[in-house]
Amino acid sequence: MNHSNQPELHHAIKIDPDKCRACTHCLQVCPTEAIRIRNGKATIIPGRCVDCGECHRACPYQAFYVEQDDLSRIFDYKYRVALFPAVLVSQFPENISEEQIYGVLKQIGFTHICEVEQPISVLIDSIKDFAQNEYDNESPIISSFCPATVRLIQVKYPALTEHLVLRNAPHDLAAWYVRMRLAEEGIDPSDAGIFYITPCAAKIAAVKSPVGEKKSIVDGIINMSEIYNRVMSKATGANGAFHSCDCRNEISREGILWSLPEGEKAAFEGKSLSVDGMHNVIRILERLEDGELPDIDFLELRACEEGCAGGIMMTGNRFLTADRQHKRAKTFPKAQSFTGMEELAEKIRITPVQPRPMVHLDTNIEKAFEKMQKARSIMCHLPGIDCGACGAPSCLALAEDMVRHEARMTDCIYVQQLWQKEGKISADKAFRNLEKKWGANRFDVDCSKHGAKNDNGPGPMNEEDADLY
Ligand code: SF4
Numbered sequence: 001m002n003h004s005n006q007p008e009l010h011h012a013i014k015i016d017p018d019k020c021r022a023c024t025h026c027l028q029v030c031p032t033e034a035i036r037i038r039n040g041k042a043t044i045i046p047g048r049c050v051d052c053g054e055c056h057r058a059c060p061y062q063a064f065y066v067e068q069d070d071l072s073r074i075f076d077y078k079y080r081v082a083l084f085p086a087v088l089v090s091q092f093p094e095n096i097s098e099e100q101i102y103g104v105l106k107q108i109g110f111t112h113i114c115e116v117e118q119p120i121s122v123l124i125d126s127i128k129d130f131a132q133n134e135y136d137n138e139s140p141i142i143s144s145f146c147p148a149t150v151r152l153i154q155v156k157y158p159a160l161t162e163h164l165v166l167r168n169a170p171h172d173l174a175a176w177y178v179r180m181r182l183a184e185e186g187i188d189p190s191d192a193g194i195f196y197i198t199p200c201a202a203k204i205a206a207v208k209s210p211v212g213e214k215k216s217i218v219d220g221i222i223n224m225s226e227i228y229n230r231v232m233s234k235a236t237g238a239n240g241a242f243h244s245c246d247c248r249n250e251i252s253r254e255g256i257l258w259s260l261p262e263g264e265k266a267a268f269e270g271k272s273l274s275v276d277g278m279h280n281v282i283r284i285l286e287r288l289e290d291g292e293l294p295d296i297d298f299l300e301l302r303a304c305e306e307g308c309a310g311g312i313m314m315t316g317n318r319f320l321t322a323d324r325q326h327k328r329a330k331t332f333p334k335a336q337s338f339t340g341m342e343e344l345a346e347k348i349r350i351t352p353v354q355p356r357p358m359v360h361l362d363t364n365i366e367k368a369f370e371k372m373q374k375a376r377s378i379m380c381h382l383p384g385i386d387c388g389a390c391g392a393p394s395c396l397a398l399a400e401d402m403v404r405h406e407a408r409m410t411d412c413i414y415v416q417q418l419w420q421k422e423g424k425i426s427a428d429k430a431f432r433n434l435e436k437k438w439g440a441n442r443f444d445v446d447c448s449k450h451g452a453k454n455d456n457g458p459g460p461m462n463e464e465d466a467d468l469y
């Protein structure tokens, strides 16, 4: 259980302790202060993590990874559906055609291919219906497309959960749509497995622990970086045995642009705002929480810069991916309203999203208040430098950890230094404390650390680092 007394959510971001060097880069970027350094390794507090992947981006040692389902799992099913968002296609260089990408997916073993945004007009109509007929608040409605921002709101801005659009994200809609199409082909639902190819960890977490519904209709998740590598190695290979695919007649301009900044906003009538990048999202949510965001009807939020083109499982450069996506969108027609989709529209309704506040010092309100006062008293004795040398991201986070009996005053190296000077603690004990926090060999000479003379560099570059094309 977490501090909000709700079952823990699934998390897709993991740490490989063997690679972690406790360098604190992750500590500094985590938007929910979910990371602590303990025993010389970074650890994640599950109740705070929103699977945004900022830590994954920041780590110079590739110690963070994203779990996924084994690709061979697709063969548990007679019919195997690859469900992917438009950014998959856009991240490839121009010399890789759509037919080649679809062809390699067929070579891998998928029998059916569906771009997530194919039935987007159903979602557009449904969001409009929500705004006009179900939402009766003066403040803006907030997009529920990006699961990292939905979880961020749940844990950091719990009062704002009531603004979230109560509709599933496009991958769930598309999965229901595929099931409907397969049924029309006479395929038994138990024979078909739907696998979502994801650009980020947040979508994995959302599939494994969906908000507003009990279980996702998606059967498995494949990381987009794995598919990228397979397409790059097979599409340019010598045999050229590509299959073409004719199931793209429902793709629309709006659908292709949906996951990029302004993609959703474009379909929404009224005054709306599009915000991408975690730090920008946080600033805008803070303004909204403080009542300083007037005259906005709709807020589109994307945790990643350039929306899903900047997802952590994307290999391509996000700006080039977004540019290709805009160009590709121009080659497809405008979205047409689907008829006879009432059943599908019903399937994408979700129940109200529940808050999961992270700063619960106690479930009893009186005790929580007392503990908060205690944390504030402790703060008087901490230097307020927020240096991270205690293994917590800020002095206040350390004070709150202490109130929860998860840290001690001597974790602060400055307090420890002072206590040593005052004779309250021996130099030997102080050093042992440091070793306990940062690891026994931490203070040995090590020329392989990042930036030291034997450093072999940051590891294999991805396309974004290298800016290849
Ligand atoms: S995924 Fe995001 S919220 Fe979770 S630990 Fe990493 S940076 Fe923090």
Ligand code: SF4
Pocket: 052, 145, 146, 147, 148, 149, 199, 200, 201, 202, 203, 259, 302, 303, 304, 307, 308, 309, 310, 311, 312
């Ligand atoms: S912007 Fe897209 S890729 Fe990034 S976390 Fe949100 S849904 Fe995932």
